[in-house]
Amino acid sequence: MDLKSSHPFWPLQDGLLGIYPSLKQDLHCExxxxxxxxxxxxxxxxxxxxxxxxxxxxxRDIAGGSTSASTALLQYEIDVHLTDLARRYGRAxxxxxxxxxxxxxxxxxxxxxxxxxxxxxxxxxxLASQPSDVPGLRAEWRARRRAGIxxxxxxxxxxxxxxxFEGAGAILSSDAAVLNPYRATHALVARxxxxxxxxxxxxxxxxxxxxxRHVVLKSDRGCKIIARKVVFAAGYEAGAFLKRRIARxxxxxxxxxxxxxxxxxxxxxxxxxxxxxxxxYLRTTTDGRVLVGGEDVPFRDPEKRDRLIxxxxxxxxxxxxxxxxxxxxxxxxxxxxxxxxxDDGLAYIGTVPEMPHCYFALGFGGNGVTFSVIASELLRxxxxxxxxxxxxxxxxxx
Numbered sequence: 001m002d003l004k005s006s007h008p009f010w011p012l013q014d015g016l017l018g019i020y021p022s023l024k025q026d027l028h029c030e031x032x033x034x035x036x037x038x039x040x041x042x043x044x045x046x047x048x049x050x051x052x053x054x055x056x057x058x059x060r061d062i063a064g065g066s067t068s069a070s071t072a073l074l075q076y077e078i079d080v081h082l083t084d085l086a087r088r089y090g091r092a093x094x095x096x097x098x099x100x101x102x103x104x105x106x107x108x109x110x111x112x113x114x115x116x117x118x119x120x121x122x123x124x125x126x127l128a129s130q131p132s133d134v135p136g137l138r139a140e141w142r143a144r145r146r147a148g149i150x151x152x153x154x155x156x157x158x159x160x161x162x163x164x165f166e167g168a169g170a171i172l173s174s175d176a177a178v179l180n181p182y183r184a185t186h187a188l189v190a191r192x193x194x195x196x197x198x199x200x201x202x203x204x205x206x207x208x209x210x211x212x213r214h215v216v217l218k219s220d221r222g223c224k225i226i227a228r229k230v231v232f233a234a235g236y237e238a239g240a241f242l243k244r245r246i247a248r249x250x251x252x253x254x255x256x257x258x259x260x261x262x263x264x265x266x267x268x269x270x271x272x273x274x275x276x277x278x279x280x281y282l283r284t285t286t287d288g289r290v291l292v293g294g295e296d297v298p299f300r301d302p303e304k305r306d307r308l309i310x311x312x313x314x315x316x317x318x319x320x321x322x323x324x325x326x327x328x329x330x331x332x333x334x335x336x337x338x339x340x341x342x343d344d345g346l347a348y349i350g351t352v353p354e355m356p357h358c359y360f361a362l363g364f365g366g367n368g369v370t371f372s373v374i375a376s377e378l379l380r381x382x383x384x385x386x387x388x389x390x391x392x393x394x395x396x397x398x
Contacts, residue, residue, distance in 0.1 A: 007333055007334075007335050008068045008069040008333070008335040008337070009254075009256045009291070009332075009333045009335070010063075010068050010070075010180060010181065010182030010183070011063075011064070011068050011182055012333060014180070014182055014183055016061070017062075017063075017182070017183065017186035017190075018062055018186045018189060018190055018199075020062060020199040020200060020201045021200060021201075022200055022201065022202045022203045022221070023057060023200040023203040023219050023221065023223045023225070024221065024223060025223055026223055026224040026225075026226070027055065027198070027223075027224075027225055027226070028225075028226045028227070029053050029054060029055040029198070029225065029226075029227050029228075030052050030053040030054065030227065030228050030229065031047055031052055031053070031054045031055070031227060031228065031229045031230070031231060031383060032054075032055045032056075032057065032215070032217055032225045032227035032229075032230045032231070033054060033055070033056040033057070033230075033231045033233055034057055034058075034205050034217070034230065034231070034232050034233065034234050034241070035056075035058060035065075035231075035232065035233035035234040035235060035361075036056055036057070036058030036060070036061075036062040036063065036064075036065075036185070036189065036199070036201055037058075037063055037065050037066060037067035037185060037233065037235060038063070038067045038070070038181050038184060038185045038188075038368065038369055038372050039233040039235065039361045039362075039363055039368070039372040039375060039376075040056055040058070040231070040233035040234075040361070041056075041062075041063075041184075041185045041188035041189050041192070042111075042188060042372045042373060042375070042376035043231050043233055043361055043372075043375065043376045043379055043380070044056050044188070044189065044192045044197050045111070045188045045189075045191060045192045045376070046376040046377065046379075046380040047380055047383065048192040048195040048196060048197050049195065050380060050384060052383070052384075053196070054192070054196075054197050054198070055197075055198045055199075055200070055225055055227070056189070056192075056197060056198070056199045056200070057199075057200045057201070057203045057205060057217075057219070057225070058200075058201045058202075058203065059201075059202070059203065059204035059205070059220075060201065060202065061201050061202065062185060062186060062189055062199065062201050063181070063182045063185035063186055063189075064201075065235065065237075066235050066236060066337055066338070066339065066368070067181050067182060067185050068181075068182050069254070069335055069336070069337030070181045070337070070368060070369070071254050071281070071283065071291055071293045072178060072179040072180065072181040072369060073124075073176070073178060073271045073273070073281060073283050073366075074105050074108060074176060074177040074178065074179055074369055074370060075101075075105075075124055075173070075176045075271065075273075075366075075367065075370070076098055076099075076101040076102035076104075076105060076149070076173070076175060076176075076370065077098075077101070077124075077126065077173070077367075078097070078098070078101065078345040078346065078365060078366070078367050079277070079341065079345040079365045079366045079367075080344055080345030080346075081136070081140050081143075082094055082095070082098050082140060082143045082144055082147065083136070083139050083140050083143045085097065085098075085344065085345070086143065088344060089344075089393075089398075093393060095146075095147040096390065096393060097346065097393055098144070098147055098149065099147065099148070099149075100374050100390060100393075101367060101370045101371075101374070102149060102175055104369075104370040104371075104373035104374055105121075105175060105176065105177050105370060106175075107373050108177065108179065108184075108369065108370070108373055109121065109177065111188070111373075112179075112184055112187060112188075115183070115184070115187035115191075116183065116187075117179060117180050117183045117184040117187055118178065118179055118180030118183060118184075118285065118286045119177060119178070119179050119180075119184070120177060120178050120179075120286060121175075121176070121177050122176045122177055122178055122269065122270055122271050122283070123172060123173060123174050123176060123268065123270040123271075124172070124173040124175075124176035124270055124271045124272075124273070125154070125170050125171070125172055125173075125270050125271070125272050125273075126170055126171040126172075126173070126273060126274070126275070127159075127167050127169075127170045127272060127273070127274045127275070128167060128168045128169045128170060128274070128275055129274045129275045129276035129279075130168070130276075131168040133168070133169075133275040133276075134168050134169045136275070137153075137169055137170070137171060137275060138153060138169070140171065141153045141171050144171070144173075149173070149175070150173065150174045150175060151171050151172065151173050151174075152171070152172040153169065153170075153171060153172075154167075154169060154170040154171070154172050155169060156168050156169060162268070163265055163266060163323075164264065164265025164266065164323065164324050164325065164326060165265070165322070165323040165324070172270075176270070176271050178271065178283050178284070178285070178286075179369060180285075180286075181369060203219050203220070203221070203223075204219060204220040205217045205218070205219060205220075206218055206219065206220050208230070208241060208358075210355055210356055210357060210358065212356075213228070213357075214226055214227060214228055214357065215227050215228075215229070215230045215357050215358060217230065227357075228357065229357050229358070229359065229383055230357065230358050230359070231358075231359045231360070231361060231379055231383075232358065232359070232360050232361070232362075233360075233361040233362075233372075233375075235340075235362065235363070235368075236249060236338055236339060236340045236364075238360060238362055241355075241358075242352065242355070242360060243354075244352070244396075246340075246342065246348055246362070246364075246396070247340030247341055247342050247348075247362075247364045248298070248340065248341050248342075249298070249299035249338055249339070249340055249341075250278070250296045250297065250298055250299055250338070250339055250340075250341055251296060251297050251298070251299045251305040251308070251336055251337070251338055252278075252293055252294065252295075252296045252336065252337055252338075252339055253293065253294065253295045253296070253308070253309060253312035253313060253316065253334070253335075253336050254291065254292065254293035254294075254316075254334070254335055254336075254337070255291075255292055255293075255313050255316060255317070255331045255332075255333065255334035255335075256285070256289050256290070256291045256292075256331075256332055256333050256334075257289050257290040257291075257292075257329045257330060257331060257332055258289065258329075258330045258331075258332045259287055259288040259289050260288050260289065260290065260327065260328070260329065261288070262327075263284070263290075263324070263327055264324070264326040264327060265323075265324045265325075265326055265327065266324055266327065269283075269284045271283045278294060278295070278296035279294060280292075280293075280294035280295075280316070280319055281293050281294055282320065289332070290320070290327070290329055292316045292317070292319075292320050293316070294316060294319075295312040295315050295316055297312075299338050302338075305336050305338070306336055308336065309334055309335065309336050310334075312336070313331060313334040317329070317331060339364070339365075339366075339368070340362075340364040340365070341364060341365055342364045342365060344398075345365050346364075346365070346371075346393070346394055346398075347361075347362055347363045347364055347365065347367075347371035347374070347375065347394050348360060348362040348364065348394060348395075348396055349361055349362065349363075349371075349374065349375045349378050349379065349391070349394035349395075350378070350379075350382070350391060350394060350395045350396060351382070351396075352396050359379050359382060359383065360396075361375035361376070361379055363375060374390075374394070375394075378390060378391050378394065
């Protein structure tokens, strides 16, 4: 399945940042990771730093799947409100999930501090899409404050003073960030390679056989990887390995502008998103571009998705110009990607009984990068036999 359309921005901007061979011989390792996007790269980095012998494979170039199409707004908020999550799982567990996501933003910055990956801390504005959303938004603001998260509620008057658009209310969070996920993935893989990681891209795993003591992966060229443990970090293609339906697939659309000299009505360049589902969202890049996304539709097939790009781009552009009429914006690139959505907005991280020695890092929803940071720590601990009390929050049978 094609996870993205042609021409996502990050690979066009940065080019091919790493060259790795395809697998042409059988090999053994302690841990094999299937998936060379941001999730697989973070897991590999965490395990290599613990001295684990790791092999990473991907059917495309490294970071060539969903990661290359990600808009990479790093936010602690998941797609389900803290108040709704608390009703489902209890206040303590819901708050812990939000705190883990918040902590992962800082961890991402520290992991990539020495790399040029476009990581920049930002504030975030979560905007009421319509006046009837305000009571629920105020309840969410109070719940986040109880959880110890630094948030303010902005009234309609305060929004009008700070921005060029009107709104009935919003939550202002101080803890958010933006990232170039393509560069980040390559930086993590390159660092892990220097630590001993073996990487093979353009290598499709076509067969996996689970034995009593190991897992055998067979490639499309007939080569084998024999591993004590396997991590499947193949994102929305995990259905090829995990015979469960755990997420609904959607197509999202995005465009990036030509560089801008100024952002009238949006001078602070915070990330913006809204209470409507699906939601409209936007950020800026380190070189002064606007990146806008949304207009999601249920996924059917890649061709139908890609035919919608001009129409959905026009809708996104109309919404942006309505909010920021003084920003002279010209679309540079537009693309589409496929993502998964779970009922509770949470990732699936861990094991399933029917697949011994296999682990999954499936960061579904709008928080793929933050969930991937959490997955790298949970799976590192699980593989090394360490107890991590947070693992239960993302287990498959929650």
